[in-house]
Amino acid sequence: MADDTLRIDRSAKTLRTLALERMREAIMDFHFQPGERLVERPLCNQLGVSRSVVREVLRQLETEGLVQMIPGHGPAVAKPDLGRTDEIYELRALLEGIAAKACAASATDDQIALLDATLAKLLEAWASGVPAEVMRATTKFYEALFESADKRVAWEIVSGLNVRINQLRSMTIASANRREPAIAEMHEIMDAIRSRKPEAAEAAARRHVESAWNIARTALLVSGEGKADLLGRDEAHSGQSSL
Amino acid sequence: MADDTLRIDRSAKTLRTLALERMREAIMDFHFQPGERLVERPLCNQLGVSRSVVREVLRQLETEGLVQMIPGHGPAVAKPDLGRTDEIYELRALLEGIAAKACAASATDDQIALLDATLAKLLEAWASGVPAEVMRATTKFYEALFESADKRVAWEIVSGLNVRINQLRSMTIASANRREPAIAEMHEIMDAIRSRKPEAAEAAARRHVESAWNIARTALLVSGEGKADLLGRDEAHSGQSSL
DNA sequence: TGTCATCTTATGGTATACCATGATATGGAG
DNA sequence: CTCCATATCATGGTATACCATAAGATGACA
Known part of the structure; x- marks a missing residue:
């Protein structure tokens, strides 16, 4: 009976779902600038x-x-x-902290292996040097972490918070000299989880967020003094920004 | 036919905003049962x-x-x-805890006075014995608490979490003998804030959530053993559920 | 020339009509 | 009584049409 070979793809995504994902991605990847107007009728054409x-x-x-x-x-x-x-x-520090703690306390060996795998991918992404890749891999790692901690x-x-500071995150990742410390911090988290030390895992996770926070703060200061950008410019916007 | 009970008068904000608020309220007040289908075209008629x-x-x-x-x-x-x-x-325990802590650490006297006022209203609501009133007043109090703590x-x-356990909350409020302990717990929180004891305020806030949690747990057990309701029945649903 | 009133246009908001598809119910044939 | 065909309904998706308003353009008058 259970022959799925000709089973129809029941998860047929609706057009709206596709459009939603496309738009979300476009915004998060800065194909639309923050502050840019999203005029309905042009969007209809662009998305089809x-x-x-x-x-x-x-x-x-x-x-x-x-x-x-x-x-x-x-x-x-926005x-x-x-x-x-x-x-x-x-x-974020609070939440990622409790996730790491719970993970260290209760993750199965399989889950830890999975975490190791996603961490390996994250290292690859850092090696590639493409910020968008790093961000994606980081997200994957944390998703696995929260999943293992059973903190859906x-x-x-956390995902919701991240979209609100998406720009900051990409800035911190792209920032100079972030790579080595970030990798070290992630390893600290994993080490603590592997050796089943909840408190240490929580502390390591919080440290990681806090160091990103520090980078973000200085990045804000710089752009605040300098060109005062970041808030989104009102001048000539990119217009058709082909999707 | 025409069930005008929740028909909206189009005057101020956009029609969509009004409809959204009306629907949100209707769901949270259980005018629609959890699990009940929301068929589009009938809804058009009901909302006008x-x-x-x-x-x-x-x-x-x-x-x-x-x-x-x-x-x-x-x-x-849902x-x-x-x-x-x-x-x-x-x-909730975590978040209400940090809000109470921050509030105790940094609230102005005016803010504390405001909190006292909302707490007084909350006591009135408990005295009235109307669960919906208690819920509303509780929400107001916490809103003021988070606002004073500058934790928007x-x-x-927290608001988002609350909609997901709306039913549980109304059950805990309606539960027997909840009134006295709840009032005492709230006073503990306020006392700690008033006397500027952040750690005590955090602990008190957490205790309050935890005791609600315990009530919710036993309520779940009872309804789980008993009628196995709460999950929303599939049988004859209330249909037009006159609002 | 400058200011103010008016006109136009772009846009958002709202209302409907239409189609295709999938789910459910119904009712008749076997 | 069962099973299948059909009818009905709800939905997703699309296309328009209409109205109100805000912004910008135009033009008349002081």
């Missing part, structure tokens, strides 16, 4: 879908925090939450 | 708005976690996250 679909997608991205509705002007790519970065990093809700929250 | 509006509202409620899309069946009121309640209460993001997260 109808306005209804675009509008529903925009509503979802809005509640996800990736898109802001400017009253009287419609949707725009600008980063500069006033809340401290709190966001604090929460916490993972959803 | 077009399908576009309903669909966009449903998308938003979906990403907020109040509505689940059942593949091939469309939207339904059932509570019974498998995740432990994690949710754990996170954390508050958003």
Whole structure:
């Protein structure tokens, strides 16, 4: 009976889902600049879908925090939450801390092996030097960490926080001399988990977030003094930004 | 036919916003049962708005976690996250703890006065004995607490968690003998904040969540053994559920 | 020439109509 | 009574049409 060979792909993604993923990715990869207007009708053309679909997608991205509705002007790519970065990093430290702790306390050997594998991929990504790859691999690693810790809700929250500081994260990853310390910090976390030391794992995870936080802070200072960019420019925006 | 009980008057904000708020409230107040199907076109009639509006509202409620899309069946009121309640209460304890701590450490006298006022309202609500009132007043109190602690993001997260255990919360509030302990716990939190003892405030806040958690756990056990309700029944659902 | 009123246009918001598909219910044939 | 064909319904997806408003362009008058 169980012959799946000709079973139809039941998970047929709806057009809206595809459009949603595409848009989310486009925003997170900065194909749209923060602050850039997202005019509905042009978006229909760019995505090749109808306005209804675009509008529903925009509503979802809005509640996800990736898109802001400017009253009287419609949707725009959300600008980063500069006033809340401290709190966001604090929460990340807290949550990633408890995940690492729980993981060290209760992960199975299989789960630890999986974590090792994703960590290896993360190292490869660092070696490649492509920031977007590093970010993706980092996300994968943490996803596995939270999964092993059985903290799915916490993972959803952390993911939500990360979209709000997406720019900061990519800046910290691209920052000079971040590579060696980051790798060392990740190894500390894994070592503590492997040797089943919950407290040490929690501390290591918090340290990792805190060091990223420090980088982000100095990055903010620099861009704050210098060109005062980051807040999204109002000048000529990239317009059609082909998807 | 025309069930005008939740028809909205289009005057101030956008129609979609009004419909969203109305629906959110209706779900949280159990005018729709968990698991109940939310068929689009009937909803249009009940709300008195077009399908576009309903669909966009449903998308938003979906990403907020109040509505689940059942593949091939469309939207339904989300059932509570019974498998995740432990994690949710754990996170609430963590977050309300840090808010209370920060509040005790840095709240101004004005803010403390405001907290006292909301606490007084909460006591009134308990005196009234109306669970929905108690819930509302509790929410107000915590909102003020997080605001005074300058933890807006954390508050958003806690609010999000609360919608996922909305039923549990109303059960714990309605539970017998909850009133006196709850009031005592809240006073402990406020006393610690007033006397500027961050650690004590954090501990008190955590204790409060944990005792609610215990009530919720026993409530779950009872309903689990007993009628096995709570998960939302598939039998005759209330249909038009006059709002 | 400068200011103000008006017109136009772009945009968002809302309402419907339509189609294809998949799920469910119904009712008749065997 | 069972099983299958059909009808019905709900949904996802699309396309339009209409209206209100805000921004920008135009033009008249002081």
